[in-house]
Amino acid sequence: MRDPQPLRWVEAARSGGYALGGFNMHNDETTQALLQAAEKADAPIFMQVGRAIIPHMGVKKAFELTVRNARETDALYAIHLDHGTWDEVLEAVRLGFDSIMFDAAHLPFEENIALTRRVVELCHDYGIPVEAELGKIPDVGAPVEWASYYTDVHEAERFVAETGVDLLAISAGVVHGVIPGLEQEPLAVDLIDRIRAVVPVPLVLHGISGVPDAEIKEAVAHGVHKMNGDTDLRHAFRAGLEDAWSQGDLQLEEVLDAGRVRMIDATVAKFEAMGSAGTATALKAAVR
Template sequence: MRRSVDARKLVYEAREQGYAVGAINHHNEETAEAILLGAKDADAPVFVQIGRAIIPHMGIRRAFDIVRRSEEETGKSCVIHLDHGGYDEVVEALKLGVDSVMYDGAHLPFEENIATTRRVVEAAHFLGVPVEAELGKIPEVEDLDSVNWEDYYTDVDEAVRFVEETGIDYLAISVGIFHGISATTEPRLDMERIETLAKETGVPLVLHGVSGLPDETVREAVARGVAKLNIDTELRLKFREGIEAVWSEGDRHLEAAMSEGRDRMRAEVTRKLKLFGSAGRAG
């Protein structure tokens, strides 16, 4: 029987002690192992996330089972977290026994987002599971040419009301970040907005789309109040880099390519968790 991890405690301790917990999407057994082994090497807590891409591919149950099995095989426990889930997906994840959920109602009108998020919080908290929600919009890298950032930023007054009326445990914010890595556009985070949101809402903040951020920007965001950092693309590219390196040598077994991808992603996971300040804090 798997023992659940107190995700809320991890995130709140990170905020109080001035570091951030890493939250990383997995895509198969090898990437799940890379995340857990990289966190084990760093002696760091970690969220392994069931994200938007994997659900259409294999479903929540199979994705959950992969993480649970990888925990047993690596000897490293983690927070199993549903990322960007709709209402039905949150319900399914709660039934499976995830440790944390993110309900994504950011696309809804503000009042409806409050109402549906509150329903999720009531159900999740009944089971002892913390809830993350998002306010503001985070664009995809392919949409950057049409983005008016003032329409995407998290509004401070709305955030305060949203937190108070929903009872969420941590808040994902939009402060100039985007999903993916751009060859032409560098994210420019509104650090003052981060600091104000942290102070006014009173809950730990989450930053999605950390891939490609300079190290010094990550450190400043954490210092300003971000306690959970979501990263996917940059680590996924490390996995791909390993596969391509093996295949460039000619005909090789798929297992050799996957193993190299896992090793390279594992090393980068360790580096990122050290950057986030969570290394040595697994205990």
């Protein structure tokens, strides 16, 4: 079941003390895995059209891919543009996306404010909530001086006030990607607390792959109510493929199914860690 008003999920998550999952699809099988996992876990899901699939097939085809596969499940879902550019935002609004994340965090602070405010004004005219990012999230394995990457508390307060965004993604120790065996920076929970104290909108963490479940739960307890992940789930899909291929010359369809099954299990585990498993049924009642 598609919900064009996912912002109410986030408010429910704030009230209920859990976080929502936003995950990226890459093809039919990974799209099916995410939707089937959401149905299995009874968890709402942000189906994210992100930075990998857009160069591969474009915003429109990724949107259509999601809608087509979602017809075959009873999952509660919303279609979300992840790290969108201005041109992609325009296309997503025309297509009818349910939620948009505009990313100008790489630009100077004042320019980020101005462009994000413009996106918010456009999207709010169509009733579409906007997520934006402040701070920098490094790629895994890169040398990092965290003081220059963390979201600044005072900038966060001003950014939200002047842009009108509905959700704020912050940098608090997360990274993009996972290197097996490489220990990641622990989440800066004290920073999450300080940002939450001055920012009235829900907080988001990107890059939760590789973050231990205990830290995910701690971040939720300190005010994060949407979390994005991709790498852990792709690794699970890949492991399913490799395990199937190791058994001999199987049909491609059998191999893809093995990847899908493994990714379903990994996604259900994320919902459980975030605390959103078992929450979709009550939210669906408000959609009908």
